[in-house]
Amino acid sequence: MxxxxxxxxxxxxxxxxxxxxxxxxxxxxxxxxxxxxxxxxxxxxxxxxxxxxxxxxxxxxxxxxxxxxxxxxxxxxxxxxFQSINQDIFLNAYATYILELMKYAYQSDDLISLDWFEKTVSSISAINEGLDPQIITNILEVQALGRFGVQPNWQYCVVCQGVKGPFDYSESYGGLLCVRHFHLDSQRLHLDAKTVFYLRKFSVIDINRISTINVGDKTKENLAKALTTIYDGQVGIYIKAKSFIEKMNTQLY
The missing domain is CATH 2.40.50.140 (Nucleic acid-binding proteins)
Known part of the structure; x- marks a missing residue:
């Protein structure tokens, strides 16, 4: 048609x-x-x-x-x-990755979501306007997991529904484990408290409401590693721009 x-x-x-x-x-x-x-x-x-x-x-x-x-x-x-993105190879890589990620997300079905289109444009606009490209990308990665059939529970412990941390992420259990249940998964990601805090925050934050970003380099490194592990283990897609970003981050951190 x-x-x-x-x-x-x-x-x-x-x-x-x-x-x-x-x-x-x-x-x-x-x-x-x-x-x-x-x-x-x-x-x-x-x-x-x-x-x-x-x-x-x-x-x-x-x-x-x-x-x-x-x-x-x-x-x-x-x-x-988006002039800044066109003129900066690093910003370009993140914007390219975001678009390719969305393309993979829509291969599973024919559902077109205006909400996700607007979220993608908002993410690219934020990067173009100078907000931290990794953090903006990480936010979208966390929120996009559901498009790949992976819907982690970021709000409470998946075993006891407890809301008091410390927490860690378990791929086997599909979400957070509180400290009382760490023993159930020896292969949990062993994330530090700051990384878990940001992953939980990223799952609900509205990109349009972000005006400043101040995340330390070590935490950014840990966030990148955590999301790479989750995507490699539970989503299993390969995006060329991601390899370039990882090489770039290796030099930065």
């Missing part, structure tokens, strides 16, 4: 040359998820939509959506360029 002359919001994920003068542009849209658009004449000098198909451009688009094949763009309006 083809939806003609429809209006939607989207953020450009990637693009590549196609044939002599055209491009294939992947856009994460609010209504149709990830779609690939054939943009004819995109490589010609003076192409009128050139700004609208640059990576990390957020805009309102009008065009035709093909459920099964390539879609098309007619016109655009309200363009916003």
């Amino acid at each position: 083809i939806y003609r002359n429809v209006e939607f919001q989207g953020i450009v994920v990637s693009r590549k040359n196609y044939r002599e003068r055209d491009m294939l542009v992947e856009i994460y849209t609010d209504k149709y998820g990830f779609k690939t658009f054939l943009v004819r004449g995109a490589r010609k000098r003076g192409f009128k939509l050139s700004a609208a198909i640059l990576p990390f451009t957020f805009a309102t688009y009008v065009g035709s959506i093909n459920e099964d094949g390539l879609s098309f763009i007619t016109t655009t309006k309200n363009l916003k360029q």
